[in-house]
C-alpha cells in the first residue's frame with residue numbers, strides 16, 4: 001500500500017488508482033509495414049524491471065484522469081508524477 | 093421519465109446518526125473544456141463551476157461539484173418535480189450541448205443521494221474508506237470522490253457533520269445495507 005499524489009486531486013490511497021503499465025510506448029506510424037514479431041513487440045512486450053520504472057496510472061475511483069508516475073518497483077517509492085503529454089522530469 | 097421505485101425509502105437513525113435518501117432532486121453531469129463554458133453556466137444558473145479541485149460552489153437552488161478538471165455534477169439543493177427537472181435540463185442542453193460548448197447529461201436516475209448527519213458520520217465512513225477526512229470535514233463545501241466499502245461514491249460536505257453521499261443506483265441498496273450494518277457498531 002502506498003500514497004499516490006494525483007496531479008489533479010492531490011494525495012490519495014493507492015486503492016483508488018489503477019495501473020496502466022509502462023509509459024511512453026510509441027505506436028508505430030505504419031503498422032501495416034511491420035512484421036508480426038515487430039507488431040507483437042509493440043503490443044505485448046513490456047519491460048517490468050526491478051528499479052525505477054516509468055508508468056501510466058489512472059485515478060479510476062477519483063477524477064478518472066490518466067497521468068504518469070516514476071516509481072521504484074523494488075520499494076514503491078514514487079520519484080515523480082506528471083501529466084499526460086508532459087516531458088518526464090527525470091532522465092528517461 | 094420512468095418513475096423508479098427506490099429500495100431506500102425509509103430514513104434510519106442510530107443514536108446521533110441519521111441517514112435518508114433525498115428524492116426527487118435533479119442531478120446533471122457537465123463536461124467541457126471550452127473557455128466560455130463557465131460564464132454560460134453562470135448566466136443560466138447564476139453559479140460558477142469551481143476550478144479548484146475537491147471543491148464546490150452553491151447558491152440557494154443548486155450546488156456544482158468539481159469532479160475533474162473538465163467535469164462537474166450539478167444537483168438541486170431542494171426537492172423538485174420531474175417537470176421542473178426536464179425544463180432545466182432542456183434549457184442547459186439548448187444553451188450548451190446544442191452549440192458545442194460541452195455535454196449535458198441528466199444523471200438523476202443514475203445517482204442515488206443519501207444524506208448523512210450526526211457527529212459520528214466520519215467514524216462511519218472511516219470504517220471502510222481509504223480517504224483521509226481530516227481536511228474534508230473542516231471545510232464546508234468540500235468534495236471527495238473515493239471508495240466506501242469498495243463502492244464508488246461522491247461525497248459533498250454541506251455543513252458541520254452533514255454530508256450528501258452519491259452512489260450509483262445499482263450499488264445503492266448494497267451500500268445502504270452496509271451503512272446500516274456498520275452504524276450499529278458506532
Ligand SMILES: [Zn+2]
Nearest residue numbers: 006009059063
Ligand atoms: Zn485524481
